[in-house]
Amino acid sequence: MRAKARACANIALAKYWGKSDVALNLPAVPSISMTLDRMSSETTVEFVDGLASDEIAIGGEQASAGEARRAVELLDRVRAAAGIAARARVVSTNDFPTAAGLASSASGFAALAAAACAAAKLDWDDARLSALARRSSASAGRSIHGGFVELAAGAPGDDALAATLLAPAEHWDVRMVVAIVSTGRKDVGSTDGMELSRTTSPYYRAWVDAAPALCEEVRAAILARDLARLGPAMEQSTMAMHACAIAARPGILYWLPVTLEVLATVRRVREKQGLGVWATMDAGPHVKVVCLPDDVDAVRRALSRTEGVLRTVVCAPGPRVRIEPVP
Ligand code: DP6
Secondary structure, eight states, X not given: OEEEEEEEEEEEEXXXXXXXXXXXXXXXXXXXXXXXXXXXXXXXXXXXXXXXXXXXXXXXXXXXXXXXXXXXXXXXXXXXXXXXXXXXXEEEEESSOTTSSSSHHHHHHHHHHHHHHHHTTOOOOHHHXXXXXXXXXXXXXXXXSOSEEEEOOOOTTOTTOOOEEEEOGGGOOOEEEEEEOOOSOOSSOXXXXXXXXXXXXXXXXXXXXXXXXXXXXXXXXXXXXXXXXXXXXXXXXXXXXXXXXXXXSXXXXXXXXXXXXXXHHHHXXXXXXXXXXXXXXXXSXXXXXXXXXXXXXXXXXXXXXXXXXOEEEEEOBOOOOEEEOOO
């Protein structure tokens, strides 16, 4: 009863921020993401008879209490569905910084869902796998699929809500250049940040009202492979989400000074060099820059000249979650 899965991270082009049902972890707004080929989590799950409790290691260290609780809840759902009682040994590694606003929960829970189901011999389709991952972390529901992925807003109570494929990776050869600007963990995780936004930000309602139209524009731009249309809609979705979070009490500010430096670089490259480049940020200080493959070198050069950028990772649309052989 042992299986290994690999899932890629994803970055939202139209953001999810806020829940319509906290208990079932359903998003209040629709979102669309790109799965990233160069950032992934690999997770092995083994159900072991006689183990006293689930043992969870992330990146070679024992998981924190909060991380472990969320993983155990997912394992409990798998055990209930498969009718097994054995506790599990879970070993997960990321090939990028964990919990610094770099979508580690997305790839982590997608890989955990797929590996746990495979280890428990549950032959679930993508919709059930995605719903399982989504329940733990909504963005993880999107990492079941490769390419471009959408997750609708959830009606309260709809625990079957799953992400669906919008377009496969081959549909559009775009790049996301991830500018990593810190290695530390973030202060406020996305779950807490969006809940504080929902309950205290005067701009939360405005965000929820504005998000669907921005998501629709992102969707149309992806289907038309129109970067000049995608970029501004993606940036506005990002800024609207952060404006909502900044106005919470206390304000949630994920950006560092270097985040603004990178944003200025992106604008300069766009306005002065005339390149099609746009930026997005999530619940952390890093900046992800979307551009066409031909412009990657110029973008990387500009980013590496920006003080405070530690390194860049160039990602293309990546593959779906997959089960890998275990020895
Ligand atoms: C800013 O999926 O991490 O990255 O469902 O509470 O686990 P939970 O939140 P999570 O939130 C992601 C927020 C975001 C935008 C996005 O990925 O859509």
